[in-house]
Amino acid sequence: ENGSAAAIPIDPRFDIAYVTPVTIGTPPQTLYLDFDTGSSDLWVFSSHTPESQVRGQRIYSPEKSSTAKLLAGHTWSILYGDGSGSLGNVYTDNFTVGGVTVTSQAVQTAQQVSYSFTSQSEIHGLVGLGFSTLNTVFPNGQLTFFDNAKSTLDSPVFTADLKWKKEGTYDFGFIDETKYTGEITYLPVQTDPGYWTFTSSGYAVGDGAFHPASIVGIADTGTSLTYLPAEVVTSYWGQVDGAVDSDYYGGYVFPCSSKLPSFTFGVGPANITIPASYINYAQITEGSPVCFGGLQSSSWLGVNIWGDVALKAAFVVFNGANPPTIGWAKK
Ligand SMILES: CN(C)c1ccc(C(=O)NN)cc1
Numbered sequence: 189e190n191g192s193a194a195a196i197p198i199d200p201r202f203d204i205a206y207v208t209p210v211t212i213g214t215p216p217q218t219l220y221l222d223f224d225t226g227s228s229d230l231w232v233f234s235s236h237t238p239e240s241q242v243r244g245q246r247i248y249s250p251e252k253s254s255t256a257k258l259l260a261g262h263t264w265s266i267l268y269g270d271g272s273g274s275l276g277n278v279y280t281d282n283f284t285v286g287g288v289t290v291t292s293q294a295v296q297t298a299q300q301v302s303y304s305f306t307s308q309s310e311i312h313g314l315v316g317l318g319f320s321t322l323n324t325v326f327p328n329g330q331l332t333f334f335d336n337a338k339s340t341l342d343s344p345v346f347t348a349d350l351k352w353k354k355e356g357t358y359d360f361g362f363i364d365e366t367k368y369t370g371e372i373t374y375l376p377v378q379t380d381p382g383y384w385t386f387t388s389s390g391y392a393v394g395d396g397a398f399h400p401a402s403i404v405g406i407a408d409t410g411t412s413l414t415y416l417p418a419e420v421v422t423s424y425w426g427q428v429d430g431a432v433d434s435d436y437y438g439g440y441v442f443p444c445s446s447k448l449p450s451f452t453f454g455v456g457p458a459n460i461t462i463p464a465s466y467i468n469y470a471q472i473t474e475g476s477p478v479c480f481g482g483l484q485s486s487s488w489l490g491v492n493i494w495g496d497v498a499l500k501a502a503f504v505v506f507n508g509a510n511p512p513t514i515g516w517a518k519k
Pocket residue numbers: 205222224225226227268269270272304305308311408409410411
């Protein structure tokens with residue numbers, strides 16, 4: 189059975205993250221989760237999360253679900269690239285998103301969450317859509333929702349149609365031709381260690397010349413911004429009056445009144461252009477004349493990340509066939 193679900197920005201001012209409604213258990217408990225191609229744990233705020241760490245999030249209570257089963261002796265603990273993290277134990281239960289149901293999905297209940305999760309009341313947990321090899325459950329790693337659902341889908345794919353300051357969609361099992369223009373360009377995916385890793389064929393700043401390059405990076409719906417090699421972001425921000433790489437603010441900032449160029453990245457023989465408006469990410473604080481860039485250096489990360497700032501400029505196909513591939517189309 190195929191499915192489709194909304195990807196809703198959690199903040200109307202800037203696209204920090206997107207959440208998608210899911211139901212867990214019997215009777216169904218509805219939570220809004222962050223679908224994250226950059227990780228592979230499905231975890232939720234729960235009745236096991238200390239009250240001091242819950243601030244408005246909806247929680248999953250396995251003790252109120254007649255279909256919940258404790259996965260005895262199993263625990264999990266995850267650390268994300270931004271230093272946030274969570275840990276806890278594991279149940280299996282019915283899990284439905286957009287009409288696609290997996291019975292006996294591993295649902296990881298949080299017994300600890302870091303402050304950046306506590307502080308974001310609109311995110312009630314994550315649904316990892318990376319490869320199951322990255323799942324942190326010990327002693328036996330668990331399958332992602334997509335890996336569990338794959339065999340029931342018409343096609344082993346899901347697509348991301350994220351939008352700038354608007355609601356987009358995740359589709360499961362089919363490719364909606366009305367959501368993109370032109371052709372989809374498919375690229376090989378390196379599945380080791382478990383991210384959707386692909387190689388971009390280069391970049392251009394604004395209307396400037398295209399620079400052929402091999403930029404290896406991950407497609408990560410769970411990361412807000414896009415992090416690329418220093419030489420790429422230096423050439424981009426070099427075109428913006430007053431832009432500086434600020435230690436104080438932790439990245440490239442610029443005068444909000446500056447005119448930004450677009451940014452184009454190569455996908456095989458094709459390319460995707462990120463409009464300047466997407467790169468004018470947010471004011472440092474409400475009303476500030478200083479703005480934070482949506483394109484930042486990956487130098488300190490050790491990996492290039494094509495996050496939401498890039499993904500929302502395209503229609504992206506995550507093809508879970510063997511071998512997996514990733515498809516990019518304009519829209
Ligand atoms: C604190 N929150 C909501 C996070 C959500 C997702 C991630 C992440 O690295 N996903 N790939 C980090 C942090």
